[in-house]
Amino acid sequence: MIKVVIIGSGNVAQHLIAAFENSKRDGNAVDLIQVFARKREKLVRLLDSNRITDNYAEIVEADLYIIAVSDHAIMNVVANLNFKNRLVVHTSGSFPINALNDSNRRGVFYPLQTFSKNKAVNFKLIPICLESENATDFQLLSTAAKTISESVFAINSKQRKALHVAAVFVNNFTNYMYQMGHQICQEHHVPFEILKPLIAETANKIMVLSPQESQTGPAIRNDSETLQAHQDFLSDENQLYIYKIITLAIQKNGKKL
Amino acid sequence: MIKVVIIGSGNVAQHLIAAFENSKRDGNAVDLIQVFARKREKLVRLLDSNRITDNYAEIVEADLYIIAVSDHAIMNVVANLNFKNRLVVHTSGSFPINALNDSNRRGVFYPLQTFSKNKAVNFKLIPICLESENATDFQLLSTAAKTISESVFAINSKQRKALHVAAVFVNNFTNYMYQMGHQICQEHHVPFEILKPLIAETANKIMVLSPQESQTGPAIRNDSETLQAHQDFLSDENQLYIYKIITLAIQKNGKKL
Numbered sequence A, B: 001m002i003k004v005v006i007i008g009s010g011n012v013a014q015h016l017i018a019a020f021e022n023s024k025r026d027g028n029a030v031d032l033i034q035v036f037a038r039k040r041e042k043l044v045r046l047l048d049s050n051r052i053t054d055n056y057a058e059i060v061e062a063d064l065y066i067i068a069v070s071d072h073a074i075m076n077v078v079a080n081l082n083f084k085n086r087l088v089v090h091t092s093g094s095f096p097i098n099a100l101n102d103s104n105r106r107g108v109f110y111p112l113q114t115f116s117k118n119k120a121v122n123f124k125l126i127p128i129c130l131e132s133e134n135a136t137d138f139q140l141l142s143t144a145a146k147t148i149s150e151s152v153f154a155i156n157s158k159q160r161k162a163l164h165v166a167a168v169f170v171n172n173f174t175n176y177m178y179q180m181g182h183q184i185c186q187e188h189h190v191p192f193e194i195l196k197p198l199i200a201e202t203a204n205k206i207m208v209l210s211p212q213e214s215q216t217g218p219a220i221r222n223d224s225e226t227l228q229a230h231q232d233f234l235s236d237e238n239q240l241y242i243y244k245i246i247t248l249a250i251q252k253n254g255k256k257l
Helices: A011-025 A071-080 A135-148 A157-187 A192-208 A224-233 A237-252 B011-025 B071-080 B135-148 B157-187 B192-208 B224-233 B237-252
Strands: A002-007 A030-036 A064-067 A087-090 A105-111 A128-132 A152-154 B002-007 B030-036 B064-067 B087-090 B105-111 B128-132 B152-154
Touching: A002 A011, A002 A135, A011 A030, A011 A105, A011 A135, A030 A135, A064 A071, A064 A135, A071 B224, A087 A135, A105 A135, A105 A157, A128 A135, A128 A157, A135 A152, A157 A192, A157 A237, A157 B157, A157 B192, A157 B224, A157 B237, A192 B157, A192 B192, A224 A237, A224 B071, A224 B157, A237 B157, A237 B237, B002 B011, B002 B135, B011 B030, B011 B105, B011 B135, B030 B135, B064 B071, B064 B135, B087 B135, B105 B135, B105 B157, B128 B135, B128 B157, B135 B152, B157 B192, B157 B237, B224 B237
Parallel strands: A002 A030, A002 A064, A064 A087, A087 A105, A128 A152, B002 B030, B002 B064, B064 B087, B087 B105, B128 B152
Antiparallel strands: A105 A128, B105 B128
Protein backbone atom coordinates (compact mmCIF):
# COMPACT_ATOMS: atom_id res chain seq x y z
CA MET A 1 0.00 0.00 0.00
CA ILE A 2 1.19 3.48 -0.86
CA LYS A 3 1.10 5.58 2.31
CA VAL A 4 -0.18 9.08 1.58
CA VAL A 5 -0.30 12.26 3.67
CA ILE A 6 -2.40 15.17 2.43
CA ILE A 7 -1.64 18.71 3.57
CA GLY A 8 -4.56 21.12 3.33
CA SER A 9 -8.27 21.37 4.08
CA GLY A 10 -9.72 23.46 1.23
CA ASN A 11 -11.88 22.34 -1.70
CA VAL A 12 -9.19 20.36 -3.52
CA ALA A 13 -7.92 18.72 -0.32
CA GLN A 14 -11.44 17.72 0.72
CA HIS A 15 -12.29 16.23 -2.67
CA LEU A 16 -8.97 14.33 -2.72
CA ILE A 17 -9.52 12.99 0.79
CA ALA A 18 -13.01 11.80 -0.11
CA ALA A 19 -11.74 10.19 -3.33
CA PHE A 20 -8.90 8.30 -1.58
CA GLU A 21 -11.21 7.19 1.23
CA ASN A 22 -13.72 5.89 -1.34
CA SER A 23 -11.03 4.07 -3.28
CA LYS A 24 -9.76 2.37 -0.13
CA ARG A 25 -13.22 0.94 0.38
CA ASP A 26 -12.88 -0.52 -3.13
CA GLY A 27 -9.71 -2.31 -1.97
CA ASN A 28 -7.28 -0.02 -3.78
CA ALA A 29 -3.59 0.59 -3.33
CA VAL A 30 -3.54 3.87 -1.41
CA ASP A 31 -3.68 4.27 2.36
CA LEU A 32 -4.39 7.85 3.41
CA ILE A 33 -2.61 7.69 6.74
CA GLN A 34 -2.79 11.35 7.80
CA VAL A 35 -4.04 14.80 6.89
CA PHE A 36 -2.43 18.02 8.12
CA ALA A 37 -4.86 20.93 8.50
CA ARG A 38 -4.49 24.15 10.44
CA LYS A 39 -8.25 24.00 10.94
CA ARG A 40 -8.93 20.40 12.01
CA GLU A 41 -12.67 21.04 12.32
CA LYS A 42 -13.04 21.44 8.54
CA LEU A 43 -12.25 17.75 8.07
CA VAL A 44 -14.04 15.96 10.90
CA ARG A 45 -16.83 14.80 8.61
CA LEU A 46 -14.38 13.29 6.14
CA LEU A 47 -12.12 11.17 8.32
CA ASP A 48 -11.61 10.13 11.95
CA SER A 49 -9.82 12.70 14.08
CA ASN A 50 -6.84 10.51 15.01
CA ARG A 51 -5.69 10.83 11.39
CA ILE A 52 -5.84 14.66 11.47
CA THR A 53 -3.03 16.82 12.84
CA ASP A 54 -2.52 20.56 13.05
CA ASN A 55 1.11 20.23 14.14
CA TYR A 56 3.89 20.01 11.54
CA ALA A 57 6.08 18.15 14.03
CA GLU A 58 3.53 15.33 14.15
CA ILE A 59 3.52 14.61 10.42
CA VAL A 60 4.27 10.93 10.01
CA GLU A 61 6.51 9.09 7.56
CA ALA A 62 4.83 8.33 4.21
CA ASP A 63 5.57 7.42 0.58
CA LEU A 64 3.84 10.51 -0.79
CA TYR A 65 2.97 13.96 0.57
CA ILE A 66 0.33 15.88 -1.39
CA ILE A 67 0.27 19.63 -0.70
CA ALA A 68 -3.27 20.70 -1.61
CA VAL A 69 -3.29 24.36 -0.61
CA SER A 70 -3.67 27.60 -2.57
CA ASP A 71 -0.64 28.67 -4.61
CA HIS A 72 0.50 31.46 -2.31
CA ALA A 73 0.56 29.08 0.69
CA ILE A 74 2.66 26.32 -0.92
CA MET A 75 6.08 27.81 -0.06
CA ASN A 76 5.05 28.27 3.55
CA VAL A 77 4.01 24.61 3.82
CA VAL A 78 7.25 23.47 2.20
CA ALA A 79 9.31 25.54 4.63
CA ASN A 80 7.60 23.80 7.55
CA LEU A 81 8.28 20.23 6.43
CA ASN A 82 11.10 18.95 8.63
CA PHE A 83 12.14 15.89 6.64
CA LYS A 84 14.26 15.20 3.55
CA ASN A 85 14.44 13.03 0.43
CA ARG A 86 10.77 12.12 0.47
CA LEU A 87 8.32 12.55 -2.43
CA VAL A 88 6.46 15.87 -2.04
CA VAL A 89 4.00 17.05 -4.70
CA HIS A 90 1.63 19.98 -5.08
CA THR A 91 -1.77 20.13 -6.78
CA SER A 92 -1.42 23.50 -8.51
CA GLY A 93 -2.04 24.15 -12.18
CA SER A 94 0.27 27.13 -12.39
CA PHE A 95 3.08 26.47 -9.89
CA PRO A 96 6.19 25.00 -11.60
CA ILE A 97 7.72 21.79 -10.24
CA ASN A 98 11.06 23.42 -9.48
CA ALA A 99 9.46 26.04 -7.26
CA LEU A 100 9.27 23.31 -4.62
CA ASN A 101 12.16 22.97 -2.17
CA ASP A 102 14.74 20.50 -3.52
CA SER A 103 15.53 18.99 -0.12
CA ASN A 104 12.73 16.56 -1.01
CA ARG A 105 11.93 14.75 -4.29
CA ARG A 106 9.53 16.99 -6.17
CA GLY A 107 6.41 16.32 -8.19
CA VAL A 108 3.01 17.55 -9.31
CA PHE A 109 -0.39 15.92 -8.83
CA TYR A 110 -2.82 18.32 -10.56
CA PRO A 111 -6.48 17.33 -10.83
CA LEU A 112 -7.90 19.50 -13.61
CA GLN A 113 -11.43 20.33 -12.52
CA THR A 114 -13.46 23.11 -10.91
CA PHE A 115 -14.28 22.16 -7.34
CA SER A 116 -17.16 23.70 -5.42
CA LYS A 117 -17.90 23.07 -1.77
CA ASN A 118 -21.53 22.15 -2.31
CA LYS A 119 -21.35 20.20 -5.54
CA ALA A 120 -20.15 16.61 -5.65
CA VAL A 121 -18.04 15.51 -8.63
CA ASN A 122 -17.27 12.06 -9.97
CA PHE A 123 -13.52 11.91 -9.35
CA LYS A 124 -13.11 8.88 -11.63
CA LEU A 125 -13.66 11.21 -14.63
CA ILE A 126 -11.29 13.97 -13.50
CA PRO A 127 -7.99 14.10 -15.43
CA ILE A 128 -4.97 14.07 -13.13
CA CYS A 129 -1.80 15.63 -14.60
CA LEU A 130 1.39 14.19 -13.15
CA GLU A 131 5.00 15.35 -13.19
CA SER A 132 8.05 14.09 -11.33
CA GLU A 133 11.83 14.27 -11.38
CA ASN A 134 12.42 10.57 -12.03
CA ALA A 135 10.70 7.49 -13.41
CA THR A 136 10.33 5.68 -10.08
CA ASP A 137 8.48 8.58 -8.53
CA PHE A 138 6.34 8.90 -11.65
CA GLN A 139 5.38 5.25 -11.31
CA LEU A 140 4.32 5.78 -7.70
CA LEU A 141 2.31 8.91 -8.56
CA SER A 142 0.67 7.11 -11.45
CA THR A 143 -0.33 4.15 -9.27
CA ALA A 144 -1.77 6.48 -6.65
CA ALA A 145 -3.62 8.62 -9.22
CA LYS A 146 -5.14 5.60 -10.93
CA THR A 147 -6.79 4.49 -7.70
CA ILE A 148 -9.04 7.57 -7.88
CA SER A 149 -9.19 8.50 -11.59
CA GLU A 150 -9.51 6.74 -14.93
CA SER A 151 -7.78 9.63 -16.67
CA VAL A 152 -4.10 10.08 -15.78
CA PHE A 153 -1.61 12.06 -17.90
CA ALA A 154 2.12 12.88 -17.90
CA ILE A 155 2.22 16.67 -18.27
CA ASN A 156 5.34 18.81 -17.88
CA SER A 157 5.35 22.24 -16.23
CA LYS A 158 5.08 24.18 -19.49
CA GLN A 159 2.21 22.02 -20.75
CA ARG A 160 0.50 22.36 -17.38
CA LYS A 161 0.75 26.14 -17.64
CA ALA A 162 -0.91 25.97 -21.07
CA LEU A 163 -3.68 23.77 -19.64
CA HIS A 164 -4.18 26.16 -16.76
CA VAL A 165 -4.61 29.16 -19.08
CA ALA A 166 -6.84 27.15 -21.43
CA ALA A 167 -8.93 26.13 -18.41
CA VAL A 168 -9.50 29.81 -17.61
CA PHE A 169 -10.99 30.26 -21.09
CA VAL A 170 -13.21 27.15 -21.10
CA ASN A 171 -14.29 27.45 -17.47
CA ASN A 172 -13.99 30.97 -15.96
CA PHE A 173 -14.66 32.87 -19.17
CA THR A 174 -17.40 30.49 -20.30
CA ASN A 175 -19.08 30.97 -16.95
CA TYR A 176 -18.84 34.72 -17.48
CA MET A 177 -20.69 34.27 -20.79
CA TYR A 178 -23.38 32.49 -18.77
CA GLN A 179 -23.42 35.51 -16.44
CA MET A 180 -23.99 37.90 -19.35
CA GLY A 181 -26.81 35.68 -20.64
CA HIS A 182 -28.29 35.61 -17.14
CA GLN A 183 -28.13 39.42 -16.87
CA ILE A 184 -29.87 39.89 -20.22
CA CYS A 185 -32.63 37.47 -19.17
CA GLN A 186 -33.14 39.27 -15.87
CA GLU A 187 -33.31 42.69 -17.53
CA HIS A 188 -36.06 41.47 -19.85
CA HIS A 189 -37.96 39.27 -17.38
CA VAL A 190 -37.26 36.01 -19.15
CA PRO A 191 -36.51 32.89 -17.08
CA PHE A 192 -32.82 31.90 -17.41
CA GLU A 193 -34.09 28.28 -17.24
CA ILE A 194 -35.00 28.54 -20.92
CA LEU A 195 -31.29 28.77 -21.78
CA LYS A 196 -30.17 25.77 -19.75
CA PRO A 197 -30.80 23.08 -22.39
CA LEU A 198 -28.82 25.25 -24.84
CA ILE A 199 -25.95 25.54 -22.36
CA ALA A 200 -25.97 21.76 -21.86
CA GLU A 201 -26.02 21.05 -25.61
CA THR A 202 -23.23 23.58 -26.27
CA ALA A 203 -21.00 21.60 -23.89
CA ASN A 204 -22.24 18.23 -25.21
CA LYS A 205 -21.42 19.10 -28.80
CA ILE A 206 -17.76 19.56 -27.89
CA MET A 207 -17.57 15.92 -26.83
CA VAL A 208 -18.13 14.83 -30.46
CA LEU A 209 -17.32 17.83 -32.67
CA SER A 210 -14.32 20.17 -32.58
CA PRO A 211 -14.98 23.75 -31.38
CA GLN A 212 -14.32 24.90 -34.96
CA GLU A 213 -17.00 22.57 -36.33
CA SER A 214 -19.41 23.57 -33.55
CA GLN A 215 -19.21 27.33 -34.14
CA THR A 216 -22.61 28.67 -35.22
CA GLY A 217 -24.42 32.00 -34.97
CA PRO A 218 -24.56 35.38 -36.69
CA ALA A 219 -20.83 36.17 -36.29
CA ILE A 220 -19.47 33.10 -38.09
CA ARG A 221 -22.03 33.32 -40.90
CA ASN A 222 -21.46 37.09 -41.25
CA ASP A 223 -25.15 37.82 -40.78
CA SER A 224 -24.74 41.59 -40.53
CA GLU A 225 -28.47 42.23 -40.16
CA THR A 226 -28.78 40.07 -37.01
CA LEU A 227 -25.48 41.39 -35.62
CA GLN A 228 -26.74 44.95 -36.02
CA ALA A 229 -30.14 44.09 -34.49
CA HIS A 230 -28.40 42.53 -31.47
CA GLN A 231 -26.14 45.55 -31.03
CA ASP A 232 -29.12 47.90 -31.26
CA PHE A 233 -30.90 45.80 -28.67
CA LEU A 234 -28.13 45.73 -26.05
CA SER A 235 -28.38 48.80 -23.83
CA ASP A 236 -25.73 47.77 -21.29
CA GLU A 237 -22.35 49.13 -22.36
CA ASN A 238 -20.31 46.21 -21.06
CA GLN A 239 -22.56 43.66 -22.76
CA LEU A 240 -22.33 45.61 -26.02
CA TYR A 241 -18.55 45.88 -25.77
CA ILE A 242 -18.06 42.16 -25.13
CA TYR A 243 -20.56 41.36 -27.90
CA LYS A 244 -18.58 43.41 -30.43
CA ILE A 245 -15.16 42.08 -29.40
CA ILE A 246 -16.07 38.38 -29.46
CA THR A 247 -18.03 38.80 -32.69
CA LEU A 248 -15.00 40.41 -34.30
CA ALA A 249 -12.70 37.67 -32.97
CA ILE A 250 -14.97 34.96 -34.42
CA GLN A 251 -15.08 36.75 -37.77
CA LYS A 252 -11.31 37.33 -37.90
CA ASN A 253 -10.85 33.59 -37.23
CA GLY A 254 -7.35 33.90 -35.79
CA LYS A 255 -6.25 36.91 -37.83
CA LYS A 256 -5.15 39.91 -35.80
CA LEU A 257 -8.04 41.85 -34.23
CA MET B 1 -55.82 16.06 -34.73
CA ILE B 2 -54.06 19.34 -35.47
CA LYS B 3 -53.07 19.33 -39.14
CA VAL B 4 -49.61 20.82 -39.60
CA VAL B 5 -47.66 21.86 -42.71
CA ILE B 6 -43.94 22.62 -42.36
CA ILE B 7 -42.21 24.85 -44.88
CA GLY B 8 -38.44 24.36 -45.09
CA SER B 9 -35.83 21.64 -45.28
CA GLY B 10 -32.87 22.97 -43.25
CA ASN B 11 -31.66 21.92 -39.80
CA VAL B 12 -34.60 23.29 -37.82
CA ALA B 13 -37.17 21.96 -40.31
CA GLN B 14 -35.58 18.51 -40.30
CA HIS B 15 -35.47 18.31 -36.50
CA LEU B 16 -39.09 19.49 -36.28
CA ILE B 17 -40.23 16.95 -38.87
CA ALA B 18 -38.49 14.14 -37.00
CA ALA B 19 -39.97 15.30 -33.68
CA PHE B 20 -43.55 15.46 -35.01
CA GLU B 21 -43.19 12.11 -36.75
CA ASN B 22 -41.92 10.55 -33.52
CA SER B 23 -44.72 12.08 -31.49
CA LYS B 24 -47.34 10.71 -33.92
CA ARG B 25 -46.01 7.22 -33.28
CA ASP B 26 -46.66 7.95 -29.58
CA GLY B 27 -50.31 8.64 -30.45
CA ASN B 28 -50.09 12.40 -30.08
CA ALA B 29 -52.32 15.19 -31.32
CA VAL B 30 -50.39 16.47 -34.34
CA ASP B 31 -50.65 15.18 -37.88
CA LEU B 32 -47.84 16.45 -40.10
CA ILE B 33 -49.76 16.31 -43.36
CA GLN B 34 -47.25 17.99 -45.70
CA VAL B 35 -43.81 19.56 -46.00
CA PHE B 36 -42.89 22.15 -48.61
CA ALA B 37 -39.24 22.06 -49.68
CA ARG B 38 -37.59 23.51 -52.74
CA LYS B 39 -35.15 20.62 -52.52
CA ARG B 40 -37.38 17.57 -51.99
CA GLU B 41 -34.39 15.23 -51.92
CA LYS B 42 -33.21 16.65 -48.58
CA LEU B 43 -36.25 15.14 -46.86
CA VAL B 44 -36.72 11.72 -48.45
CA ARG B 45 -35.20 9.94 -45.46
CA LEU B 46 -37.56 11.70 -43.03
CA LEU B 47 -40.99 11.17 -44.59
CA ASP B 48 -42.68 9.50 -47.56
CA SER B 49 -42.49 11.50 -50.79
CA ASN B 50 -46.25 11.91 -51.26
CA ARG B 51 -46.20 14.29 -48.29
CA ILE B 52 -43.45 16.46 -49.82
CA THR B 53 -44.12 19.20 -52.35
CA ASP B 54 -41.89 21.74 -54.07
CA ASN B 55 -44.83 23.67 -55.52
CA TYR B 56 -46.47 26.47 -53.52
CA ALA B 57 -49.75 25.94 -55.45
CA GLU B 58 -49.94 22.41 -54.06
CA ILE B 59 -49.81 23.39 -50.38
CA VAL B 60 -52.85 21.84 -48.71
CA GLU B 61 -55.25 23.25 -46.13
CA ALA B 62 -54.07 22.88 -42.54
CA ASP B 63 -54.60 24.24 -39.01
CA LEU B 64 -50.99 25.42 -38.67
CA TYR B 65 -48.21 26.37 -41.08
CA ILE B 66 -44.70 26.42 -39.60
CA ILE B 67 -42.17 28.38 -41.66
CA ALA B 68 -38.80 26.89 -40.67
CA VAL B 69 -36.40 28.70 -42.98
CA SER B 70 -33.55 31.15 -42.40
CA ASP B 71 -34.56 34.70 -41.44
CA HIS B 72 -33.78 36.30 -44.80
CA ALA B 73 -35.99 33.76 -46.61
CA ILE B 74 -39.11 34.18 -44.43
CA MET B 75 -40.59 37.13 -46.35
CA ASN B 76 -40.18 35.31 -49.64
CA VAL B 77 -42.05 32.28 -48.31
CA VAL B 78 -44.83 34.46 -46.92
CA ALA B 79 -45.22 36.25 -50.28
CA ASN B 80 -45.75 32.88 -51.97
CA LEU B 81 -48.52 31.62 -49.69
CA ASN B 82 -51.75 31.98 -51.67
CA PHE B 83 -54.28 31.60 -48.85
CA LYS B 84 -55.70 33.86 -46.13
CA ASN B 85 -56.82 33.88 -42.48
CA ARG B 86 -54.89 30.75 -41.55
CA LEU B 87 -52.40 30.39 -38.69
CA VAL B 88 -48.86 30.96 -40.01
CA VAL B 89 -45.88 30.95 -37.65
CA HIS B 90 -42.13 31.22 -38.05
CA THR B 91 -39.36 29.58 -36.01
CA SER B 92 -36.96 32.51 -35.78
CA GLY B 93 -35.44 33.88 -32.59
CA SER B 94 -34.96 37.37 -33.92
CA PHE B 95 -37.79 37.98 -36.41
CA PRO B 96 -40.69 39.94 -34.79
CA ILE B 97 -44.21 38.53 -35.04
CA ASN B 98 -45.54 41.56 -36.91
CA ALA B 99 -42.97 41.19 -39.67
CA LEU B 100 -45.19 38.39 -41.00
CA ASN B 101 -47.85 39.27 -43.58
CA ASP B 102 -51.13 40.10 -41.82
CA SER B 103 -53.32 38.45 -44.44
CA ASN B 104 -52.92 35.36 -42.25
CA ARG B 105 -53.07 34.96 -38.44
CA ARG B 106 -49.52 35.35 -37.21
CA GLY B 107 -47.49 33.53 -34.61
CA VAL B 108 -44.08 32.33 -33.49
CA PHE B 109 -42.92 28.78 -32.74
CA TYR B 110 -39.27 29.20 -31.70
CA PRO B 111 -37.37 26.13 -30.46
CA LEU B 112 -34.40 27.51 -28.54
CA GLN B 113 -31.56 25.12 -29.28
CA THR B 114 -28.47 24.77 -31.45
CA PHE B 115 -29.16 22.27 -34.21
CA SER B 116 -26.41 20.45 -36.08
CA LYS B 117 -26.92 18.14 -39.02
CA ASN B 118 -24.96 15.26 -37.58
CA LYS B 119 -25.91 15.44 -33.94
CA ALA B 120 -29.23 14.17 -32.63
CA VAL B 121 -30.97 16.11 -29.88
CA ASN B 122 -33.71 15.08 -27.46
CA PHE B 123 -36.52 17.38 -28.59
CA LYS B 124 -38.51 16.70 -25.41
CA LEU B 125 -36.01 18.87 -23.49
CA ILE B 126 -35.93 21.77 -25.95
CA PRO B 127 -37.80 24.88 -24.79
CA ILE B 128 -40.33 26.11 -27.37
CA CYS B 129 -41.16 29.82 -27.16
CA LEU B 130 -44.64 30.63 -28.44
CA GLU B 131 -46.33 33.86 -29.44
CA SER B 132 -49.66 34.51 -31.15
CA GLU B 133 -52.16 37.29 -31.81
CA ASN B 134 -55.04 35.73 -29.89
CA ALA B 135 -55.74 33.18 -27.17
CA THR B 136 -57.31 30.54 -29.44
CA ASP B 137 -54.26 30.43 -31.66
CA PHE B 138 -52.03 30.31 -28.59
CA GLN B 139 -53.97 27.30 -27.33
CA LEU B 140 -53.48 25.51 -30.64
CA LEU B 141 -49.73 26.33 -30.73
CA SER B 142 -49.37 25.19 -27.15
CA THR B 143 -51.11 21.87 -27.83
CA ALA B 144 -48.92 21.27 -30.88
CA ALA B 145 -45.71 22.26 -29.05
CA LYS B 146 -46.47 20.02 -26.09
CA THR B 147 -46.63 16.97 -28.35
CA ILE B 148 -42.90 17.33 -28.99
CA SER B 149 -41.52 19.20 -25.94
CA GLU B 150 -41.97 19.18 -22.17
CA SER B 151 -40.87 22.80 -21.99
CA VAL B 152 -43.26 25.31 -23.58
CA PHE B 153 -43.25 29.06 -22.82
CA ALA B 154 -45.27 32.15 -23.75
CA ILE B 155 -42.63 34.66 -24.88
CA ASN B 156 -43.37 37.97 -26.58
CA SER B 157 -41.25 39.41 -29.38
CA LYS B 158 -39.15 41.65 -27.14
CA GLN B 159 -38.46 38.82 -24.68
CA ARG B 160 -37.59 36.55 -27.60
CA LYS B 161 -35.08 39.10 -28.85
CA ALA B 162 -33.49 39.15 -25.39
CA LEU B 163 -33.35 35.34 -25.39
CA HIS B 164 -31.80 35.34 -28.84
CA VAL B 165 -29.02 37.73 -27.81
CA ALA B 166 -28.50 35.86 -24.53
CA ALA B 167 -28.26 32.64 -26.54
CA VAL B 168 -25.41 34.15 -28.57
CA PHE B 169 -23.49 34.71 -25.34
CA VAL B 170 -24.12 31.28 -23.77
CA ASN B 171 -23.77 29.32 -27.01
CA ASN B 172 -21.77 31.08 -29.76
CA PHE B 173 -19.43 32.99 -27.46
CA THR B 174 -19.01 30.07 -25.08
CA ASN B 175 -18.06 27.90 -28.02
CA TYR B 176 -15.52 30.54 -29.00
CA MET B 177 -14.00 30.25 -25.52
CA TYR B 178 -13.70 26.50 -26.24
CA GLN B 179 -11.94 27.41 -29.50
CA MET B 180 -9.39 29.57 -27.66
CA GLY B 181 -8.77 26.74 -25.19
CA HIS B 182 -8.38 24.33 -28.09
CA GLN B 183 -5.87 26.64 -29.81
CA ILE B 184 -3.77 26.98 -26.65
CA CYS B 185 -3.71 23.20 -26.22
CA GLN B 186 -2.65 22.66 -29.84
CA GLU B 187 0.12 25.25 -29.59
CA HIS B 188 1.57 23.47 -26.56
CA HIS B 189 0.97 19.88 -27.66
CA VAL B 190 -1.51 19.06 -24.92
CA PRO B 191 -4.57 16.91 -25.73
CA PHE B 192 -7.76 19.03 -25.68
CA GLU B 193 -9.44 15.88 -24.26
CA ILE B 194 -8.02 16.79 -20.84
CA LEU B 195 -10.29 19.86 -20.76
CA LYS B 196 -13.51 18.06 -21.65
CA PRO B 197 -14.52 17.00 -18.12
CA LEU B 198 -13.98 20.63 -17.04
CA ILE B 199 -16.18 21.86 -19.89
CA ALA B 200 -18.89 19.38 -18.90
CA GLU B 201 -18.72 20.33 -15.22
CA THR B 202 -18.80 24.07 -16.04
CA ALA B 203 -22.12 23.54 -17.82
CA ASN B 204 -23.39 21.12 -15.13
CA LYS B 205 -22.77 23.61 -12.34
CA ILE B 206 -25.14 26.09 -13.95
CA MET B 207 -27.99 23.62 -13.55
CA VAL B 208 -27.77 23.95 -9.75
CA LEU B 209 -25.85 27.17 -9.01
CA SER B 210 -26.34 30.65 -10.47
CA PRO B 211 -23.58 31.89 -12.81
CA GLN B 212 -22.63 34.41 -10.11
CA GLU B 213 -22.16 31.64 -7.54
CA SER B 214 -20.25 29.51 -10.05
CA GLN B 215 -17.66 32.13 -10.97
CA THR B 216 -14.18 30.99 -9.95
CA GLY B 217 -10.64 31.64 -11.14
CA PRO B 218 -7.89 34.24 -10.83
CA ALA B 219 -9.99 37.18 -12.11
CA ILE B 220 -12.80 36.96 -9.53
CA ARG B 221 -10.38 36.36 -6.64
CA ASN B 222 -8.10 39.18 -7.84
CA ASP B 223 -5.09 36.85 -7.94
CA SER B 224 -2.79 39.34 -9.67
CA GLU B 225 0.19 36.97 -9.63
CA THR B 226 -1.63 34.25 -11.62
CA LEU B 227 -3.23 36.82 -13.94
CA GLN B 228 0.22 38.25 -14.72
CA ALA B 229 1.71 34.78 -15.21
CA HIS B 230 -1.07 33.89 -17.66
CA GLN B 231 -0.61 37.13 -19.58
CA ASP B 232 3.14 36.57 -19.77
CA PHE B 233 2.48 33.05 -21.05
CA LEU B 234 0.06 33.96 -23.86
CA SER B 235 2.01 34.80 -27.00
CA ASP B 236 -0.97 35.05 -29.37
CA GLU B 237 -2.19 38.66 -29.47
CA ASN B 238 -5.89 37.83 -29.86
CA GLN B 239 -5.80 35.35 -26.98
CA LEU B 240 -4.05 37.92 -24.81
CA TYR B 241 -6.52 40.64 -25.76
CA ILE B 242 -9.58 38.49 -25.00
CA TYR B 243 -7.95 37.32 -21.76
CA LYS B 244 -7.46 40.90 -20.57
CA ILE B 245 -10.95 42.10 -21.57
CA ILE B 246 -12.89 39.24 -19.96
CA THR B 247 -10.70 39.35 -16.86
CA LEU B 248 -11.42 43.07 -16.50
CA ALA B 249 -15.15 42.51 -17.06
CA ILE B 250 -15.22 39.83 -14.33
CA GLN B 251 -13.33 42.12 -11.95
CA LYS B 252 -15.54 45.16 -12.68
CA ASN B 253 -18.58 42.96 -11.93
CA GLY B 254 -21.05 45.04 -13.94
CA LYS B 255 -19.37 48.42 -13.41
CA LYS B 256 -18.39 50.23 -16.59
CA LEU B 257 -15.27 48.78 -18.27
